[in-house]
Amino acid sequence: MSAVTALRLRRYRVPGWWWTAPAVLLVALLAGAAIGETAIAPDTILKVIANRLLGADYAVDRIEGGIIWSYRLSRAVVAACCGAGLALSGMVLQALLRNPLADPYLMGISAGASTGAVLVAVAGLGGGVISLSAGAMMGAIAAFALVVALARAAVSGAGGGAGLPAAGAIILAGIAGSSLFNALTAFIIARSASAEQARGIMFWLMGNLSGVRWGDAGLALPAALAAVAICLWNRRALDAFAFGADSAASMGINVRRVQGVLIAAVALVTAVMVSRVGAIGFVGLVVPHAMRFIVGSGHTRLVPATALAGAVFMIAADVVSRILVAGQVLPIGVITALIGAPAFALVLIRGGRV
């Protein structure tokens, strides 16, 4: 490392309250593991974690230990990762495309994921070798690639999209791509799904954390951490888009590269999350807006705040989805909207700083 870089590194100071974010997240994770149809005491959870991670040897009820480790904790961790990843994806797209309605599914990712899932689950693609998640992941990436190709072709072609700003082209191409893949999904379900399969697919599409295990966290956790790192790295570029892409360019931002890297990154993160837990709505749209009201538009603070709020919100929504109706788990997408809409209304009416 050269002397200059060392100097610059030293100049980056982390605020003194940084530890509150992981602390809040930890408390949320513990609460997510403690609350459920059988309530489990927090000290039991700590004992189980100590046993598993630190090789400690506390006496814990085996069934309780199993519920906590294999079921609730893995679920809370994946929920946190999805919440953080989706919220950050929405934040990035809202900033880059300068559209308050942008959400992670804008570029056809949820529609493509559902087509992929349906192809595997209903049409029997892959002959049982490909899992539902893998199918959804491939569908999501295919849809995103198609939307980006369409947006590029529209801008450079001589048709109706010629001369369109890049942000507008992406949004319109996303609408076209989403419609196409949603129609494909509906077509496949109508052609070959039984009523039972159709119901299962619908539940999956609204978001479902029931089947989540530690293997899912192995993919969701790196994706969420990568999202946080990429967003923090590009925080000044994201700020510079406040007055539009041209203004960002005149302030030294390589607009095409930043847009390309960030959009591809959030699309991949969203695809990972959707393929694990389905298309959970509302988090990616509303959490970034709520955080803008609370901590302001500067991404140095907005990125950690959005990631944390998304994670905590999703853990809370998952807990509620498990305990709201006794003996039944509701789709988490229903809960995110049921809690999120009034919460957001409250922030809209009462929230406020500059």
Add this chain to the structure above:
Amino acid sequence: MSLRAENLGFQMARRALLEAVDLEVMPAETLGLVGPNGSGKSTLLRLLAGLWRPTYGRVWLDGRDMRGMPRREIARTIAMVAQQADTGERISVRQAVALGRTPFLGPLQDWSAQDDAIVADALARVGMTALAERSWHSLSGGERQRAHIARALAQQPRILLLDEPTNHLDIRHQLRILQLVRELPITVVIALHDLNQALSCDRLAVIDGGRLIALDTPEKVLSVEQLRDTFGVHARLLRDPQGGEPVLHFRQLR
């Protein structure tokens, strides 16, 4: 320090917006760009700022081809105030001006006291220190334009490009902006609509139909013949009976 356009041309959707412009901006001068609507003033400014890639020709900055330069490096020398740059973000004036420090800050660098001082100085130069904590959306059109200029000044540019900064402003704010720009000790290229305001530039470039058709001192460029041919108006150059400043009077051509 020099900025030079060499045989510069730009096409969009197969329409030529700018054709074969050769132009050298002199150090510390105020160069005005005048021309009818759609003549290519904004296009030329965007090419000079490196925001668009020329279809042909080159822009030279300090003897280097701008195409080979990183955006960040260009932005440390050239700042631009475009038309109608607005935001939906809820930011304060100070935050908006602070964006001007972007080309000097890396991902691992923190905001420093020096950056604070530069932002404060930029705000003071446009007379907006008292409004620094106001929200952007509460500003009037003239205040927003001044804040934009402060944001550009926070880039500490040696060249400032302004695209019709007095548009939509009342006369008092127009004069204030022009006064502010005139007093800057840096090179300024400014697109202007009001030809009387253009008279106070050091030199004027007349653009029409994407071509540079005249480049000289205001008195020579804004001649009766030139104004008739380019703008389609009849003009007379008068002198203010009190101070002797030149004033253009326009009539429709018959």
